[in-house]
Amino acid sequence: MPVATFAGTDVTVDTEGFMTDHKEWSEDIGTFLAGQIGIELTDRHWEVIRFMREDYAEQGTSPTLRRVSAVGGVPTKELFTLFPKKPAKKMAYIAGVPKPQGCV
Numbered sequence: 412m413p414v415a416t417f418a419g420t421d422v423t424v425d426t427e428g429f430m431t432d433h434k435e436w437s438e439d440i441g442t443f444l445a446g447q448i449g450i451e452l453t454d455r456h457w458e459v460i461r462f463m464r465e466d467y468a469e470q471g472t473s474p475t476l477r478r479v480s481a482v483g484g485v486p487t488k489e490l491f492t493l494f495p496k497k498p499a500k501k502m503a504y505i506a507g508v509p510k511p512q513g514c515v
Contacts, residue, residue: 418443422507429503429510433467436507444505452505456493459485463506473503473511 412423412431422435430436441460445452452460462483466474476499480487494501499511 425509427510430507431509433464433506433508436464440507441505444507448501448504450494450501450505453493455485455489456505459483459490459493459502460506463502463508467506467508473508475499475511 412425414421415424415428416422418437418439420435420437420440422440423431425431430440442452445456450456459479462479462485463474466478466482474483476487476490479485479490479499479502485493490498490502494505503510
């Protein structure tokens with residue numbers, strides 16, 4: 412696996428740049444990754460990111476956009492506002508979990 416340096420920390424990533432070990436993630440890395448894709452994190456972003464991480468740890472798979480909306484309680488329209496264009500991929504990238512398999 413390739414290694415990348417995010418916020419001064421070496422982490423393993425896949426060929427698309429998604430972290431492969433969610434345990435290597437930190438909030439500093441999340442902030443760094445968000446900046447890489449032009450997102451300035453607010454408290455609401457952090458709520459979504461924390462849900463993504465907790466759900467991944469419990470389920471063993473990255474939550475889809477539909478799951479974040481239904482279980483995480485964040486309306487889909489708001490997710491598109493918080494993470495414009497491909498929100499599921501952006502949420503997973505910032506949260507340090509694998510890219511979701513489904514689009515919704």
